[in-house]
Structures are given as C-alpha cells and as structure tokens.
Amino acid sequence: EAQVTQNPRYLITVTGKKLTVTCSQNMNHEYMSWYRQDPGLGLRQIYYSMNVEVTDKGDVPEGYKVSRKEKRNFPLILESPSPNQTSLYFCASRPLAPGPGSYNSPLHFGNGTRLTVT
Amino acid sequence: QKEVEQDPGPLSVPEGAIVSLNCTYSNSAFQYFMWYRQYSRKGPELLMYTYSSGNKEDGRFTAQVDKSSKYISLFIRDSQPSDSATYLCAMSVRTALIFGKGTTLSVSS
Numbered sequence: 001e002a003q004v005t006q007n008p009r010y011l012i013t014v015t016g017k018k019l020t021v022t023c024s025q026n027m028n029h030e031y032m033s034w035y036r037q038d039p040g041l042g043l044r045q046i047y048y049s050m051n052v053e054v055t056d057k058g059d060v061p062e063g064y065k066v067s068r069k070e071k072r073n074f075p076l077i078l079e080s081p082s083p084n085q086t087s088l089y090f091c092a093s094r095p096l097a098p099g100p101g102s103y104n105s106p107l108h109f110g111n112g113t114r115l116t117v118t
Numbered sequence: 119q120k121e122v123e124q125d126p127g128p129l130s131v132p133e134g135a136i137v138s139l140n141c142t143y144s145n146s147a148f149q150y151f152m153w154y155r156q157y158s159r160k161g162p163e164l165l166m167y168t169y170s171s172g173n174k175e176d177g178r179f180t181a182q183v184d185k186s187s188k189y190i191s192l193f194i195r196d197s198q199p200s201d202s203a204t205y206l207c208a209m210s211v212r213t214a215l216i217f218g219k220g221t222t223l224s225v226s227s
C-alpha cells in the first residue's frame with residue numbers, strides 16, 4: 001500500500017530534550033515536506049526537500065532541522081524543543097514529474113504526529 | 119492581507135443539504151487549485167484538483183474556479199454524515215503550496 005508513515009503518532013517531552021520524528025514514504029517520491037498544523041493558523045510548511053541531499057526552508061523553519069540522506073526518509077529534528085513547538089506535525093510527499101505542472105502533483109500526507117512540549 | 123482566505127466555520131448542515139465551501143486568494147500567479155479533506159486524527163487527503171477556471175465534477179463534488187475574481191468553491195451535493203470533516207483549499211505556483219486554514223463541516227443525520 002502506497003503511504004507516508006510517521007512515527008511516533010504521539011509524543012510528550014520536556015523543554016530542551018532533543019527529539020526526532022521519522023517520516024518514510026514507499027512511493028519513490030522526489031519531493032518531501034514537513035508541515036505543522038495549529039488551530040487558527042492552518043498548515044504551515046517547515047522544511048521541504050526536492051531530492052536526496054537537497055533541503056530548503058519553508059515558512060516556519062526556526063527551531064527545526066531536517067536531513068535527506070535517502071530518498072524514502074525525511075526525519076524532522078528538534079534539537080532543543082520549546083513549548084511553542086507543541087503542535088500537530090505532518091510529513092508529506094509527492095512526485096516531481098518532468099514537464100509542465102511538474103511541481104503541482106498532489107501531496108500525500110502521513111497521519112500526523114501530535115507533539116507536546118512541557 | 120493573507121494570500122489565501124478561508125472561513126473556518128464551523129458549518130453545520132442536515133443530511134442531504136447542498137454545501138458550499140469557499141476560498142479567496144490574492145496572488146494572481148496561483149496556477150493550480152486543490153481541495154483536501156481531513157478527517158479527525160488523519161492527514162489531509164486530496165479531494166479535487168483543477169488547473170483552469172470553470173467547473174470540475176466528481177460524483178457529488180464540484181470544484182469551481184473563478185480566476186478573474188480570485189475565488190474558488192467546493193460544492194457538495196446530497197451531503198452525508200461521512201462528509202463531516204475539515205476541508206482545506208490549497209493553491210500552488212511553482213514549488214509553493216499555500217493552504218487555507220480549513221472549514222470544519224458537520225453533517226447531521
């Protein structure tokens with residue numbers, strides 16, 4: 001089954017304790033991205049990656065790191081989490097087919113990671 | 119002014135009603151317009167996808183784009199309790215995909 005898998009689904013941690021949220025897709029997609037979703041603010045992009053070893057900042061990258069060493073995996077790292085990073089996080093992927101509209105194929109989302117930082 | 123505006127609702131309708139969900143946008147460079155549906159505790163999933171102005175129909179769902187007015191709509195006919203979800207509009211240009219904040223819809227039986 002084609003899917004984007006995030007782990008863990010729920011995470012409670014304390015301020016300053018480094019954590020990693022994993023994301024893996026089995027669709028051979030070039031593009032992967034992380035979003036956070038907050039009430040009243042909607043989905044906001046944190047980081048994205050166009051391919052292996054290629055990453056770039058989204059709208060709200062502060063306090064986050066990512067890496068793309070393999071095509072299928074795109075972990076999100078919080079080196080020193082703070083309470084304002086309490087949120088619902090989504091990983092997403094899509095293909096980058098050549099030709100017109102190559103950047104606009106639909107995103108496939110994981111089921112989310114609910115993070116609470118106390 | 120936000121790039122994409124969407125009324126968060128909530129919107130409550132009885133089963134069988136016609137539902138209209140709307141988004142406005144300010145960036146005339148947006149080329150692709152999408153509607154995602156998000157059930158509770160799930161990630162968003164693509165519902166409709168369109169490029170040009172006009173209507174696109176898929177079963178009970180119709181997506182409408184009016185580029186001259188910078189306005190998009192999603193119509194749901196014969197709404198069902200299973201349509202209860204949050205609906206997010208999204209618009210893209212090149213690598214950027216901008217989401218609306220989502221409208222929460224509740225369909226009661």
